[in-house]
Amino acid sequence: MFKTIRWRIAVPYITLIVLAMAGLTLYLAGFVRDLYVEGLRAQLGAEVALVGDALRPLLSREVTGEELAPLVRYYGELLDARVTVIQLDGTVLGDSFEDWRQMDNHADRPEVIQAMANGSGSSIRFSQTVGYEMMYVAGLVLSEGRPVGVIRVALPLRQITSHAAHLRVSILVATLITVSLALLLAVLIAERIAQPIRELKAAVERMREGDLGARFFPTTRDEVGSLAEAFNQMAMRLASTVETLSKERVRLGAILEHMGDGVLITDNEGRVRLINQAAARILSTTEEQAIGRSFAQVARDHRLIELWRHCLQRKEEQFEAVEMDRKGPFLQVIATPIQDVDGPACLVILQDLTRVRQLESVRRDFISNISHELRTPLASLKALVETLRDGALGDPPAAQRFLDRIETEVDSMTQMVQELLELSRIESGRVPFRMAPVSVTEIVVPAVERLRAQAERAGLKVEVALPAELPHVLADVERAWQVVGNLVHNAIKFTPAGGTVSISAEPSGDEVIISVQDTGVGIPADDLPRVFERFFKSERSRSGGGTGLGLAIAQHIVHGHGGRIWVKSAEGQGSTFSFSLPIAK
Numbered sequence: 001m002f003k004t005i006r007w008r009i010a011v012p013y014i015t016l017i018v019l020a021m022a023g024l025t026l027y028l029a030g031f032v033r034d035l036y037v038e039g040l041r042a043q044l045g046a047e048v049a050l051v052g053d054a055l056r057p058l059l060s061r062e063v064t065g066e067e068l069a070p071l072v073r074y075y076g077e078l079l080d081a082r083v084t085v086i087q088l089d090g091t092v093l094g095d096s097f098e099d100w101r102q103m104d105n106h107a108d109r110p111e112v113i114q115a116m117a118n119g120s121g122s123s124i125r126f127s128q129t130v131g132y133e134m135m136y137v138a139g140l141v142l143s144e145g146r147p148v149g150v151i152r153v154a155l156p157l158r159q160i161t162s163h164a165a166h167l168r169v170s171i172l173v174a175t176l177i178t179v180s181l182a183l184l185l186a187v188l189i190a191e192r193i194a195q196p197i198r199e200l201k202a203a204v205e206r207m208r209e210g211d212l213g214a215r216f217f218p219t220t221r222d223e224v225g226s227l228a229e230a231f232n233q234m235a236m237r238l239a240s241t242v243e244t245l246s247k248e249r250v251r252l253g254a255i256l257e258h259m260g261d262g263v264l265i266t267d268n269e270g271r272v273r274l275i276n277q278a279a280a281r282i283l284s285t286t287e288e289q290a291i292g293r294s295f296a297q298v299a300r301d302h303r304l305i306e307l308w309r310h311c312l313q314r315k316e317e318q319f320e321a322v323e324m325d326r327k328g329p330f331l332q333v334i335a336t337p338i339q340d341v342d343g344p345a346c347l348v349i350l351q352d353l354t355r356v357r358q359l360e361s362v363r364r365d366f367i368s369n370i371s372h373e374l375r376t377p378l379a380s381l382k383a384l385v386e387t388l389r390d391g392a393l394g395d396p397p398a399a400q401r402f403l404d405r406i407e408t409e410v411d412s413m414t415q416m417v418q419e420l421l422e423l424s425r426i427e428s429g430r431v432p433f434r435m436a437p438v439s440v441t442e443i444v445v446p447a448v449e450r451l452r453a454q455a456e457r458a459g460l461k462v463e464v465a466l467p468a469e470l471p472h473v474l475a476d477v478e479r480a481w482q483v484v485g486n487l488v489h490n491a492i493k494f495t496p497a498g499g500t501v502s503i504s505a506e507p508s509g510d511e512v513i514i515s516v517q518d519t520g521v522g523i524p525a526d527d528l529p530r531v532f533e534r535f536f537k538s539e540r541s542r543s544g545g546g547t548g549l550g551l552a553i554a555q556h557i558v559h560g561h562g563g564r565i566w567v568k569s570a571e572g573q574g575s576t577f578s579f580s581l582p583i584a585k
Contacts, residue, residue, distance in 0.1 A: 009186075009189070009190035009194065013182070013186040013189070013190070014179070014182060014183050017178070017179055017183075017186070018179055018182075021175040021178055022175070024171075025168070025171045025172060025175050028167075028171050032163075032167045033161075036163055037124070037135065037157075040155060040157075041135065041137055044081070044122070044135065044137035044153045044154070044155060045120060045122075045137050047079050047081060047153045048137050048138065048139035048152070048153045050079075051075050051079075051083055051151045051153065052139055052141040052151040054071070054075065055071065055085065055141065055149075055151065056141055056142075056143050056148065057143075058071070059085075059141055059143065059149040060143040060144075060148050064093075065093045065094055065101065068093050068094040069094050069100070071094075072084075072085055072094035072095065072096050072100075073096050075096065076096020076097065077096070079153065081096075081154060081155045082095070082096055082097045082134070082153070082154040082155070083095070083096040083151070083152070083153055084096070084100075084106070084151075084152040084153075084154070085100075085149060085150075085151060085152075086106050086112060086138075086149065086150040086151075086152060087149055087150075088116070088147060088148075088149060088150070089105075089107060090105040090106050090108070090112065091105060091106075092104075092105075092106055093149070106152075109123070109136070109138075109152075110123040110125075110136075111123045111136040111137065111138040111152060112138050112150055114138070115138040115139055115140045115150050115152075116140065116150070119139065119140045120137070120138065120140070121137075121138050122135065122136060122138070123135075123136050124136070124157065132156055132157075132158065133156065133157045133158075133161075134154045134155065134156050134157060135155055135156075135157055136152055136153075136154045137152065137153055137154070138150050138151065138152040138153075139151050139152075193224075196228070197224065200224070200227065200231060203215060203231065203235075204231070207235060207238075213239065215232050215235060256274075256276040257277050259276060259278055260278060260352065261278060261349055261350060261351045262275075262278040262279025262280075262281075262282045262348075262349065262350030262351075262352070263275070263276045263278070263279055263347070263348070263350075264279050264290075264295070264298070264348040264350070265338075265340075265345060265346070265347055265348075266295050266345055266346045266348070267342055267343070267345050268340065268342055268343030268345060270295050270296075270312075271292055271293065271294055271295070272290045272291055272294075272295060272298050273345075274291075275287055275291065275298070278350070278352070279348075279350055282324075282329055282331065282350050282352060283298060283299060283300070283350075285298055295308055295346075295348075301322065301324060303320065303322050303333075304322060304333060304348075307320050307322075307333055307335050308335050308346055308348060310335070311336065311337055311346050311348075312337065312344065312346055315337050315344075316337070317334065317335065317336045317337070318333075318334070318335040319332070319333070319334055320332075320333050321333070321353075329352050329354045330352070330353050330354045330357045331350050331351060331352060331353065332350075332351040332353050333348065333349070333351075334348070334349040334351070335347070335349075336348075336349070370416075373416060374413065377409040377410075377412050377413050378413075380405070380409050381406055381409050381410070384402045384405055384406050384409075385406070387402055388402055388403075416549075420549065422553060433476040433479060433560050433561065434477075434478075435474050435475065435476055435561075436474070436475070436476075436477070437472040437474055437584035438472060438473060438474075438475055438477050438480075438584075439470070439472050440466055440470045440472075440505045440512055440514065440581075441466055441470075442477060443473070443475060443477060443480040443481065443514070443581075444464060444466060444484055444503055444505065444514065445464065445466075446481060447480075447481045447484035447485040447488060448462060448464055448484065448488055448503055450485065451485065451488050451489055451492060454489075455488075455492050455501060458492055458495070458497060459497030459498055460492055460495055460497065460498075460499050460500065460501055461499070461500045461501070462501050462502075463501070463502045463503070464502075464503045464504075465502065465503070465504045465505075466503075466504070466505050467505070467506070470505055470506075470507060470512060471507060471512065471583045471584070472584045473511075473512050473581040473582060473583055474561070474581070474582050474583070474584040474585075475561055475581050476561070479560070479561075480557075480561075480581065482553070482554070482557060483554045483557050483558060483565075483579060484514065484516070486550040486551065486553065486554045487516040487554065487577045487579075488501060488503065488516055489550065490550065490551070490577070491516055491517075491518035491520065491575070491577075492518075494518065494520040494575070495518045495519055495520035495521075495574070496520065496521070499518060499519040499520060499574075500518070500519050501516065501517070501518050501519075502515075502516075502517045502518075503515070503516050504517070507583070510582060510583050511563065511580040511581060511582050511583055512580065512581055512583060513578055513579070513580045514578065514579055514580075514581070515576055515577070515578040516576070516577045516578075517574065517575070517576040517577075518574050518575055518576075519574040520574050520575060521571070521572065521574075522569045522570050522571040522572050522573050522574055522575055523569040523571065523575055524571050525570075525571070528567060528569060531551055531567055532551050532554075532555045533552060534549055534552045536551075554579070558579045558580075558581075561581055561582065562582050563579055563580040563582065564579065564580045565578070565579035565580075566578055566579075
């Protein structure tokens with residue numbers, strides 16, 4: 001019950017009222033009884049004086065009990081009380097209720113003793129004679145200044161007890177009514193006080209459950225009203241703070257999730273508390289598996305673990321380049337000590353430099369390849385020029401041959417430069433594609449026919465299989481010819497005499513796939529990922545010349561059409577180059 005503020009207010013209030021009314025009831029009951037007793041004592045004292053005045057003449061002389069008996073009974077009936085006449089030695093001379101001759105000496109009665117000593121006396125006691133409680137009032141009768149006897153008048157207290165009991169019942173009823181009204185009033189007052197507090201509590205609980213829009217609007221201007229105003233202000237500030245933190249958290253989460261670099265944060269116990277998708281991808285795990293586990297369990301690489309441990313021990317930022325495995329990612333790992341709320345922590349950043357390393361490798365290969373491609377014609381040109389300078393100019397037929405060779409080498413370098421410029425323009429987007437619906441036949445047949453004579457000289461068979469119901473594709477015809485021509489030219493170049501080059505096409509979803517298949521020497525598995533790189537040549541000893549830019553150009557043209565290009569090959573079993581073009585809507 002006392003868990004609610006309503007009853008903690010009401011119960012003490014009710015208890016106080018009940019105790020006060022109970023005390024008042026007891027006091028009033030005793031007070032009224034005493035009042036009745038004092039009134040009865042005064043009444044009996046007056047009656048004692050009346051009877052004493054009436055009997056004084058008889059008591060002044062020696063009188064017998066027989067003489068007094070009728071008068072005593074008369075006054076007893078007149079006063080409706082018990083009247084007793086007692087001599088100074090305590091002997092009873094008359095009694096209105098009992099036979100005076102059978103009564104004991106009354107010299108030891110308290111009221112008689114007081115009357116003898118003070119002239120009057122009273123007492124309340126249980127009467128053995130009549131069998132119930134009575135009030136006795138006695139008075140000393142004087143005649144000419146000397147005592148001649150004692151008059152005692154007595155009445156039973158049953159009437160006073162009855163009146164007092166009736167009064168107690170009335171007081172008790174009034175008390176119960178008062179207590180009931182006090183109880184009702186206390187509950188109403190407590191409810192009025194507790195109601196806004198309950199509403200405030202409900203608002204606080206709603207806020208605890210996450211409803212930051214919870215508000216409390218009081219109807220009073222007392223302390224509860226001030227508390228409500230403070231609560232509302234606090235709620236608004238809290239909502240604003242939480243909204244700001246939520247936005248920052250969302251923004252931070254979005255940044256972390258979309259970062260290319262992996263990010264981990266470990267606590268002072270070495271357990272992972274945060275990991276983004278990039279880090280999970282690099283470490284081949286998931287956020288659910290990593291959170292709460294130790295860094296060693298998540299990293300699973302002794303170099304990463306050592307770097308992280310040195311960061312925590314030395315309290316210094318640590319750097320190291322780590323290659324996870326032979327074909328795994330190449331990482332730049334940065335471990336930075338940070339101070340968390342629970343103690344020292346560590347921020348680990350995993351920068352995947354695999355692509356950078358690949359680009360660096362491509363750059364080196366590019367420089368190496370272009371140097372190789374330029375060195376041969378330049379050396380030939382230099383030799384030809386030196387030969388002409390040494391006297392070949394005097395031999396017109398020889399000079400003409402040398403000049404033709406020079407022209408051939410210059411044309412080769414010019415073609416290389418043109419292809420480099422073409423590739424650069426395509427990559428930079430400076431070459432516009434004139435897209436238009438066109439049939440696959442218009443793309444494939446002209447490019448194949450242009451190279452058919454070369455295939456025949458090489459002793460190869462060229463087959464074209466194009467279904468009649470192929471849908472039109474959206475393409476730049478000249479650029480598409482270039483792709484097909486590059487693929488067919490490579491197939492002819494790397495297929496021994498007697499082999500076959502097959503060109504086919506088929507619809508697949510919302511695109512058409514065009515394939516060029518040969519029965520040539522194939523491509524080693526290790527070279528397959530690099531065949532579309534600039535200047536890359538598989539097995540230079542059988543490459544038969546060329547710049548190594550054809551497939552790179554073909555790839556960029558296909559991507560510019562929104563398509564895909566890929567290769568399937570096995571060494572010694574030929575190759576199949578395929579690319580897709582979107583179907584014209």
